Amino acid sequence: MMKRIFLLFGLLSIVSNGFSQKDNNLISFKTDSDIIYGICFTNKGKALGIADNNTIKVYSTDSRELLNEFKNGHENQVLSIDISQDSTILVSGGKDSTIVIWDLVNNKILSSLSNQKGIITSVQISPDGNYLVSGGTDNNAYLYDLEKSEVIQVFSDHTDDITSVKFSPDGKLIATASGDKIINIYEVKSFKLIGSLTGHRSWVRDISFSKDGTKLISCGDDSRIITWNISDIYKIRKQNAKKVGLDWLLSIDFHKDKGTYAYGGMNGEIKIVTPIGSYILKIARPIQKILFNPQRIYLKVAVATRGNGVIMTDTRNMKWKDFSKFR
Amino acid sequence: MKNSILKIVTLIICIYSRSLDCEAQVIDNKVNIYAEYIIGIFHGKELIEEKNFIYPSLYNNLKDIDGISLKWLYKNHQHISLGINVILLQASNWEYTGHSEYHGSKIKMQSISPTIQFHSKFSETNIFNRGRVFIEIGPTVGLSKLTLSNPLFDIQNEKDAVSIPMKSNDIFYGLTGNVGLEWAITQLIGIYITYSLQFNWVTSKLYNDNQFTSSQLGIGIIMKFKKDKRYFY
Numbered sequence: 001m002m003k004r005i006f007l008l009f010g011l012l013s014i015v016s017n018g019f020s021q022k023d024n025n026l027i028s029f030k031t032d033s034d035i036i037y038g039i040c041f042t043n044k045g046k047a048l049g050i051a052d053n054n055t056i057k058v059y060s061t062d063s064r065e066l067l068n069e070f071k072n073g074h075e076n077q078v079l080s081i082d083i084s085q086d087s088t089i090l091v092s093g094g095k096d097s098t099i100v101i102w103d104l105v106n107n108k109i110l111s112s113l114s115n116q117k118g119i120i121t122s123v124q125i126s127p128d129g130n131y132l133v134s135g136g137t138d139n140n141a142y143l144y145d146l147e148k149s150e151v152i153q154v155f156s157d158h159t160d161d162i163t164s165v166k167f168s169p170d171g172k173l174i175a176t177a178s179g180d181k182i183i184n185i186y187e188v189k190s191f192k193l194i195g196s197l198t199g200h201r202s203w204v205r206d207i208s209f210s211k212d213g214t215k216l217i218s219c220g221d222d223s224r225i226i227t228w229n230i231s232d233i234y235k236i237r238k239q240n241a242k243k244v245g246l247d248w249l250l251s252i253d254f255h256k257d258k259g260t261y262a263y264g265g266m267n268g269e270i271k272i273v274t275p276i277g278s279y280i281l282k283i284a285r286p287i288q289k290i291l292f293n294p295q296r297i298y299l300k301v302a303v304a305t306r307g308n309g310v311i312m313t314d315t316r317n318m319k320w321k322d323f324s325k326f327r
Numbered sequence: 328m329k330n331s332i333l334k335i336v337t338l339i340i341c342i343y344s345r346s347l348d349c350e351a352q353v354i355d356n357k358v359n360i361y362a363e364y365i366i367g368i369f370h371g372k373e374l375i376e377e378k379n380f381i382y383p384s385l386y387n388n389l390k391d392i393d394g395i396s397l398k399w400l401y402k403n404h405q406h407i408s409l410g411i412n413v414i415l416l417q418a419s420n421w422e423y424t425g426h427s428e429y430h431g432s433k434i435k436m437q438s439i440s441p442t443i444q445f446h447s448k449f450s451e452t453n454i455f456n457r458g459r460v461f462i463e464i465g466p467t468v469g470l471s472k473l474t475l476s477n478p479l480f481d482i483q484n485e486k487d488a489v490s491i492p493m494k495s496n497d498i499f500y501g502l503t504g505n506v507g508l509e510w511a512i513t514q515l516i517g518i519y520i521t522y523s524l525q526f527n528w529v530t531s532k533l534y535n536d537n538q539f540t541s542s543q544l545g546i547g548i549i550m551k552f553k554k555d556k557r558y559f560y
Binding site for chain 1: 556
């Protein structure tokens with residue numbers, strides 16, 4: 001009996017030892033919460049917005065100084081934020097089912113929108129700054145006229161939570177990702193559903209357009225990364241699909257350079273994939289959001305984590321894996 | 328044989344766990360299936376006194392208990408799961424000095440227990456990032472099948488056709504409580520250990536025990552299904 005008990009405890013100690021966590025020394029931003037869901041860069045990448053509980057903080061990416069703080073707009077956790085291309089407007093949405101439009105320059109609320117019933121999981125401002133798109137747990141995507149703060153169209157084609165909404169770089173298309181495993185593409189001008197992309201086998205968590213607008217990349221709980229060719233919007237086709245590991249992939253972002261993207265997920269691994277190889281960094285905390293810094297010095301990403309706040313890293317801190325070795 | 332299996336399973340789990348990287352966050356899931364190997368002992372007096380007679384206890388002198396259990400739990404609250412536990416146990420190796428009534432006898436017990444589990448959540452940091460503690464309680468009802476190896480008494484008059492009972496199927500009922508620690512290996516698989524205490528009432532024609540208490544130590548594998556997709560909102 002005693003022998004068996006010792007064997008059980010021995011086994012448990014060996015297993016637990018195998019899972020000891022490691023933390024790296026990375027550039028981090030001072031936030032109240034260690035769990036951050038939403039981040040966004042200004043157009044030039046000089047400032048980084050962070051959704052820290054129900055407050056939005058804007059930091060300088062170079063000095064990591066707090067530049068501005070946007071308070072009293074939300075009653076609960078903010079899940080998604082975005083800054084307009086001209087860096088004058090900030091939008092935020094979250095658990096309180098409210099979208100707040102902020103004057104980024106004068107730090108005041110321009111309007112507070114409560115049209116959505118569920119939690120707001122994703123918001124984005126169109127590249128021309130005229131529209132706002134949002135999605136959430138009521139399964140609908142909402143297109144707003146940003147200046148009038150009015151809903152101009154509700155897209156009700158999804159049957160499960162909307163996890164991510166994105167405008168194409170030219171602002172003509174909207175892509176919505178959902179828990180129903182489908183990505184829908186809408187035309188902004190006509191509000192028409194152009195295509196429903198099926199290929200994921202579980203929740204789609206994030207999507208990103210390539211900067212030239214010819215590709216869309218998606219990731220999800222099925223650990224798959226799918227690249228879609230959307231150069232002809234009426235003949236959208238799956239260009240490439242690959243399964244990377246077993247964990248949920250929560251965020252993905254295309255870099256300006258064609259073919260380079262970054263992703264992360266529940267296993268705490270940041271991966272920047274280039275056409276010739278990939279950079280990897282393990283931070284042992286789930287990655288909620290990953291974004292390339294638009295400043296084009298190195299491949300540099302900001303990462304919102306579940307447990308480590310927001311960190312920034314570039315490829316110099318990351319392990320290189322050359323694809324040519326496997327050819 | 329059992330020892331060899333246990334050693335092989337231990338070795339496989341050790342190698343497997345070593346080869347895995349740490350996952351940053353384990354998601355609480357909606358449905359868990361627990362499969363467990365159990366060893367245990369009976370507790371209580373070895374002698375039972377009834378109507379001025381003293382008998383050796385059947386259950387409390389059985390030295391070996393082992394078996395398996397299969398449990399299905401559905402998480403319907405952040406810290407509470409409900410489900411059903413099916414336990415199959417066998418007890419043998421009856422020993423009591425100076426007595427041989429139940430030598431070589433075996434008991435097979437099949438029971439079912441609606442279970443409520445109170446559990447912690449997987450946290451973002453520290454040991455509970457991968458570990459979860461739980462307490463379970465539930466009523467139990469089951470069937471205890473006794474097979475004697477020798478008749479309990481001799482029939483002197485060989486002319487009378489008397490069938491000597493060698494088997495007895497008795498219903499028992501009681502309470503089961505478990506405490507345990509589960510350890511997530513991946514999002515899909517985990518291992519766990521439990522300590523269980525069972526208290527049951529039983530009546531039978533072939534023995535005088537009317538209650539028995541047992542404690543069990545178990546090790547098992549958890550298979551996790553139906554993840555909580557909205558884990559962060």
